[in-house]
Amino acid sequence: MRNDVDRRLGAWGEAMAAQWLMQHGYEVLEHHLTFREGEIDLLARKGRVLAVVEVKLRTGSFASGREAVTRRKQERIRMAMGRYLAQHPEMDSYYISFDVCQITAPQGMQTKRPGVMYLENAFY
Numbered sequence: 001m002r003n004d005v006d007r008r009l010g011a012w013g014e015a016m017a018a019q020w021l022m023q024h025g026y027e028v029l030e031h032h033l034t035f036r037e038g039e040i041d042l043l044a045r046k047g048r049v050l051a052v053v054e055v056k057l058r059t060g061s062f063a064s065g066r067e068a069v070t071r072r073k074q075e076r077i078r079m080a081m082g083r084y085l086a087q088h089p090e091m092d093s094y095y096i097s098f099d100v101c102q103i104t105a106p107q108g109m110q111t112k113r114p115g116v117m118y119l120e121n122a123f124y
Contacts, residue, residue: 012109013057014041017101020116026051035083038076042101043084050094051120052081057103069100074123098123 018028026044033040042053054077056068069077077098085091100122104115 009057009059009108010055013103013105014055016103016105016114016116017053017055018042018044020101020118021051021053024118033080033084035080037079037083038073040077040080040084045094048094049097050091051097051099052077053099053101054122055101055103057105059105059108069123074098097121 014031018031021028021042021044024046026046028042028044029050030040030043033043040052041055042051044051044053054069054073081096081098097120100119102115102117102119104117105111
């Protein structure tokens with residue numbers, strides 16, 4: 001179980017990613033969707049694309065965000081998106097992009113200018 005500091009840091013990272021998405025023309029539709037199958041950090045739309053965004057916050061020199069999204073994690077995200085689409089058939093005609101947004105913040109929430117690396121279609 002994650003402690004409160006980790007939860008706050010994770011929420012801060014998701015907020016940074018959401019801000020980046022909006023600055024780049026995306027409309028953020030959902031934050032932190034949780035299903036039995038898995039969870040989706042952010043769901044955003046740009047044109048006819050639905051971006052399923054996995055946010056990875058890095059405070060040190062760990063593996064890249066993309067490397068941290070294991071095959072198991074990818075499968076859980078895909079299953080969660082399947083559940084979302086079953087509940088929202090109006091979204092069925094959108095192209096689905098599974099993206100990773102890595103936020104680099106060496107000083108955690110005190111970081112003045114967090115780095116953002118956004119990978120579209122990071123996995124399928």
